[in-house]
Amino acid sequence: YSAFFDDGIGGIGMCLFLLLWSLIWFYIGYDSRRKFVSEKQFYKEYAPLLDKKEFDKLFISHYVSRVSRVLAILSITAIPWYIIGYVRGAFETKDWAILAVLALLSVVFFGVYKIKNVSV
Structure with a gap:
């Protein structure tokens, strides 16, 4: 059984x-495509x-707008989940940095969503 649970990369368990x-x-890529x-x-x-070029652009x-909206929602909802799951006691510098990155990502994704929002 040790071959299935070894720490090295050469094990059967790690290969599987x-x-x-x-x-x-x-499968995720195939289904998305x-x-x-x-x-x-x-x-x-x-x-x-x-025409094809104009339609492809729109x-x-x-x-991109739709995907950015989903990513904005995902990153903004990650903030409370990070606080619930990983913050113990007072906020540390690492916590503030991670929360700032998540907040920045949500703002950037929401901005892209608003800029690229086109009704086809």
């Missing part, structure tokens, strides 16, 4: 973990008069 991890991320293509086709039906702006 890395293989499983790779397959999971491959499939959704992107189907959503692009769906929006193409609503804008048949636009759709990419819409897609």
Whole structure:
């Protein structure tokens, strides 16, 4: 059993973990690409008069806006979860730095969302 739980990279357990991890991320990428293509086709039906270059520019702006909105929500909700899960006692410099980065990320993502917000 020690071959499955060894600390080195040469173990069977670590190889299986890395293989499983790779397959999971491959599926996430495959599914995201499939959704992107189907959503692009769906929006193409609503804008048949636009040429390909103009439509691609508008759709990419819409897609980046949507993803930025999700990332802004994710980063802003990470702040209370960080405080609940990792802060013990008084705030330290490390805690303030992490909270500042999360707040900055949420502001940047929200800004990108507002700048790129285009209704297709």
